[in-house]
Amino acid sequence: MMAITRINNFFRRQSFQLLLLSILTLPVGAQSSGESSQKLEDLEDAAIATNTQTGTTSSSQVSQSSPNALVTEAYQLLQSGDSDGALEHFQQALLIDHQDLAALLGQAMIYAESERHNEAFASYDAIVQTHPRHAFAWNGRGLAAFNMEDFDTALRSFEQATSEQPINGFFYETLAWTQMCRGDFSQAALSAKTATLMYNKKNESSVYPQLIAYFSYLETGEVQQAQNSLKYAVQNKPLNHWPAPVVDYLNDSIDAAELISYVMDTAQETEAHTYIGLKLRANHQPEQAKPHFEWVARHGDTRVFEYTLARVLTLHDSVALLAP
Incomplete structure (x- = not known):
């Protein structure tokens, strides 16, 4: 970061x-x-x-x-x-x-x-x-596994990276993304909170862990915790650059069309569609969320974490609809 x-x-x-x-x-x-x-x-x-x-x-x-x-x-x-x-x-x-x-x-x-x-x-x-204590290599190994959607291997790799170098916000953020993709939302929220703490310890800043925590808490039904995470994101969003519009959208300050209007590249467009889909999904509107996740799965930028998350949720929701 x-x-x-x-x-x-x-x-x-x-x-x-x-x-x-x-x-x-x-x-x-x-x-x-x-x-x-x-x-x-x-x-x-x-x-x-x-x-x-x-x-x-x-x-x-x-x-x-x-x-x-x-x-x-x-x-x-x-x-x-x-x-x-x-x-x-x-x-x-x-x-x-x-x-x-x-x-x-x-x-x-x-x-x-x-x-x-x-x-x-x-x-x-x-x-x-x-070099079994090489934290950066463990994290790189985890990222490769994550991109191959082998989340069990990614999880073990990221856990090893955080063990070897605990004061590293990005290591905990990658762990949180993986736990979210695995459906381990309680653990994802905890890892995201730790990521924020570790970023702060190094005078770094990232709003993404708060977004992970926000949606993870919504998944576990901890609405107040989710709102606290979103409030923290609003207070700490970057000024006048991405992903501030994402935070504004989640906080109902702008609508989905306005969020898309701020997009400058395919990575931001991938993130925008993913967060629109996540918000609609959290509001019990899976059919409205589906086109956004499908857009990401077909056209999204593979270099961002949201691409993989959207693919996972698309598959998960499709399987859920087929369940008797």
Whole structure:
């Protein structure tokens, strides 16, 4: 989640893999210590500085280099936008040392960004086999499983990530999304509340945990708790940028058409339709909610959590209608 607003926009697309890039040079002990991480932009600068400290490496040098030089060149290629070239270099490094942490993380990052979720999962899984306390790899593993809609595996991965690094709001938010998709609404509400607490501890901010808590409490019939969550969201919504219109819509300050009018990209449109559907569903209007969930399932941006949640709810509600 990137210096307050940057952080939120960053992780809304589940691009946590870029944070993995920034921690490549941190000792494993530091990664698993449970201490608060630096702001993303500081970590990125540190990673780039460390990975390029030996200077620019030519392609001829790389062909005769050590695995570390291959990895250095891979990150230089990645920084320049050449993901294919970077992936080739990471794979060459892994042929020499299949446990090279930096290469595995870089490979996983590219697979995740390309939505090659099976391969991303395999890369993250290889990391946690040899670095079982690597919190960021556990979270990356969970995100890959979540995107494959394997919520049991995602749950275990996110639980491990929060165990290894408890002061991390995003880790608890990903856990809450997974619990919501599993129908564990009581646990989702608790994880969402913990996410907010952990964000606050690091002077970060995200309104999404309050939205998770709001709908989770509605599902469990705890109306007052739901209203408290929504009230907190209203008080802490970002000023003049997304997802403030979502909060206004849920608070009945604007209607659905106005919410859609604020949409600027496919990610926001996916979120808007999902929250419209969730509100209608909570108001016992499943038929009115259905077109919004179906729009997300067919046209939504796969990079946001709401896409998967809408798919799950569409399937769940369809099965419920078929039940005798």
